[in-house]
Amino acid sequence: MIQLCNVFKSYQRGNSRVNVLHDVSLGIESGEFVAIMGPSGSGKSTLLNILGCLDTADSGDYLFNGESVMMANEDELATIRNRSLGFVFQSFNLIPRIDAKRNVELPMVYAGVNQEVRNNRALAALKIVGLEDRAHHIPAHLSGGQQQRVAIARAIVNDPDIIIADEPTGALDSKSSHEIMKIFQQLQAAGKTIVMVTHENEIAKYAQRIINVDDGKIRTS
């Protein structure tokens, strides 16, 4: 489904270039649940951002459903993100002033879906994460675990093939973290591919495969 081949990535910092990913090759099959682990600063988020078409590699190749996205422009990358990918971040990234249902509707607003379909699909997504009774609560009136469930509903509302999650339990207590992982398992059982960064062993156990990143290189996968 996705394939990175000999990818390099560096960032400019002041007058020097910092190499972040060195010769990374990696394949992920449809339906897999993969955890990416490694020390802070090892390049996990950089790797995940490239996989999620939020950033591009400097060299090497990235095949998405068999097609190279190395030459894709910003609009083409945005189209892949909107059609095929759903994102979950450590800090939820919900809009504070609007309720859970309207937060979940946002990706469909961008995709030009009409109001009635938006309403039905947002409620269906909230039901999947067990929050249909919180549809009209604003984020501040929800717990951290509930906010992350709203963010997951938002990530799945356009029916993506792949869910990209960067430390999705990093801001949550242990009980909420396990609830989030059970939702991920349920999504995997429904056919989604999940690629998650975590530094917690207890959380990585929910994945079927662990990819260890250290100093910008893959150690085991």
Ligand SMILES: Nc1ncnc2c1ncn2[C@@H]1O[C@H](COP(=O)(O)OP(=O)(O)O)[C@@H](O)[C@H]1O
């Ligand atoms: N946009 C950026 N500009 C400059 N340096 C960056 C940028 N993003 C990440 N880095 C650097 O790249 C390295 C890896 O970062 P990151 O991928 O965020 O690691 P991790 O998620 O494993 O903690 C770090 O040294 C970080 O400071």
Ligand SMILES: [Mg+2]
């Ligand atoms: Mg990170």
